[in-house]
Amino acid sequence: MELQEWDERGLWLERQANTAAMKEHLGGVEPPGKLVERHEKYLATMRGADGWMWLVVLPGSPDPVGSVGYWRREWRGEPVYEMGWKILPAHQGRGLAVRATVAALRRVAAIGERRYVHAYPSVANTASNGVCRRSGFQLLGETSFEYPRGHLIVSNDWRYDLSAPLNNPARTNQ
Template sequence: MTEVRLARWSADDLALLRQLNAPEVRAHTGGPETDEQVVARHERYLRGPGARSGHMFTVGLPDGTKVGSVGYWEREWRGEPVYEMGWAVLPAYQGRGLASAAVRALVAEAAAHGDRRHAHAYPSVDHPASNAVCRKAGFALLGETEFEYPPGHLMRSNDWRVELTGKG
């Protein structure tokens, strides 16, 4: 099984976030952000849990190389308090199972430290790789839905859900 290490987001991770802002990484999430938006996102990640920030982590290889990000944040979905999960992996490291391993580790983190019964992910129906990550990480496909991301833009997404054992 692919090994990854999650580490809390730190002040040193702005360069990684800028790399993850590449067009090929952001193609299914509204495209690249401006540098001002990336810096603001980094500052929200540093503040930690709260409005629009959540619990953010870097994805690292055993040798310490940072290859992506994962996180979860609170939201309400169809009347239930849940976590939403998201992730990104640098193009040079995609296709190696790293995102699936990171999301499995993130599910374990949310189950151990969170207070929600379920976590959801909403990848675009047109993004086979992210949908495969959900399947490989143990999420159940609930069906297609309209999802707003980025704010002001509706996209056709799959609604994937995973149980966070023993919560709620």
């Protein structure tokens, strides 16, 4: 598994992931225009200062099997990063989301700008909560979280301390 910079393949990935099963915890299937809008945003603004998006690619395959990324946000008055990921159903259950998340966390830690990364999966999203746990995030508790815009969900607030030593087995096992 490797992380590759977001490019035109990202729109293909967004379309593949725009299913009821993949969007169950994310507000449901989106109209095609919203996918194009997000893809263009990632191409334009998610390469550095505001955040970064990567495609998760398997060796020998031109098509991405998922994505992982981070972006700046304020959370309870503190500047933090938020992180999110997705892996297409045919590739789930093989640890790819954890490996991609750990690889992305290493890159975010190298920036050294903010101390914490948060992830906010729905409390009902067993898979994403598992990714947080296995990637070394600390569960802070439940919170109300707005996603998509205008839609409150009950989420878990997971926090990853970028200043902590890399002694967690999940953090060193790539």
